[in-house]
Amino acid sequence: MATLIRDKYEAHKAEVNARFDQLRANEEELNRIFAKIYDMEGEVPIEVEDKYVSVARIFDTAEDVPESFKGNRYVRTKRDEIISLISYAVGCMFGRYSLDVEGLVLADAGDTVEDYLAKMPDPTHVTFMPDADNVLPITDDEYFKDDIVARLVDFVRTVYGAETLNDNLAFIADALSPAAKAAPLEVIRAYFLKEFYADHCSTYKKRPIYWLLDAGKKNSFKALFYMHRYRPDLMACIRTDYVHPQQERLRGRIADAEEELIHCEPRRKAALNKKLKQLRDQETELIAYEEKIHRFADQMIAIDLDDGVKTNYATFQDVLAKVK
Known part of the structure; x- marks a missing residue:
């Protein structure tokens, strides 16, 4: 209903x-x-x-x-409540929480989707499946099938119904940014790109359990992963399944923009040049980031959750967002 x-x-x-x-x-x-x-x-x-x-x-x-x-x-606002809902939704995306059982589900080192299914009342009928590879990309557009905004839309549709989906997305966006003139999905994407991680770090007192891979200020690539589901080959997966496709996508968009620039009307040139600069800046940023990810991918680093968030996070600080 x-x-x-x-x-x-x-x-x-x-x-x-x-x-x-x-x-x-x-x-x-x-x-x-x-x-x-x-x-x-x-x-x-x-x-x-x-x-x-x-x-x-x-x-x-x-x-x-x-x-x-x-x-x-103890004072809270509508925005605080919606941020809590989004945080819970992200927890469901990673399998930390489930719509089918109460309490924590995946919270042990190296937990997998198979462990998640084993804890379900009926593994053949799961209401909302967690992300398969423990990587939720956050980019300035929907480039990946497991894009975090797309998965939030799936969550809202699953929990509250398809008939009210547009109204519910509009309500979420209005709570996040009442003055925004953009479409709801654009507002939600901007929240994930710019504010979600700061809110997450604040909630967990600067000891985040979801870690943000961050290529830099140009937003060429960001992605979350859940520390309890970390595995030594995760960085290699991120490099080959996410960073490389994003690099290829940027090269294609640059080529398209360059081609359009040759044939476009004069009034379009300023906007296209601006877009082209943004894409080239993102490409440069992502090239440097790929080199950093490559080093971690080759090392196949294991972590021990008993060492704590601060120690483990520091191991990957070159590719993770700063905790503020």
Whole structure:
């Protein structure tokens, strides 16, 4: 049955905010009881300030948060809730979570899709399959079949239904960037390219479990992989199955742009030259990145999860995004 994320959000917000109001009422009632017991009625405050209630309260936007809540670290917005939904969706894409069972699914070193299937109630009917090779590319357009935006669309369709897909994608995009004029998928792609990893690192206190391969500021290539599913041949897989095809794609787009530039009308030349420069910059960036990935691919490095995120992440720091 098709479902609107908007309706789910409103129901969740009402439940969370009712819990906030109830907790504050309970704390104020306790204050009255203790004030009476110790004969201090009228001498101690009974009301509990909003900023001291230690449970979540959701507002639609940051601008809606009253001054009385400033300083309350439990305040959340619609954007925070959508970011949490996206994070959960990415977890399902990697098999950390599942729509079919509760709790963590793949969370041991070297876990595979086969391990995921073994934990399903019915391995022949899985609601949403995790990514097969543990690599989710994030590029400025949909170049790969397991493109992270395409997989998010699949997730939203699977969970909430095909009939409401466009409405739900629009709701997600509006929550991420209310002022954006771009189409929903463009807004969502921009979020993955520019903001997702910072949010992920913040959630996990600078100890990310999804690691971001990042070629650089030109966005020639980015991809996520799940550290618990890392395997020694992963970098070789990334190099041959993702980086090399992306290089070939960029060369083709450059050739097409150069050919078009020869025959285009004068008014198109400025835009084409700008696009051509962007593509050439991406090509240069990706050539340098391929050399870095190549070195790691040849080494076939194994990691020990017991060493911790910080130590293991440092091993691959030349090809991973900086954790800020």
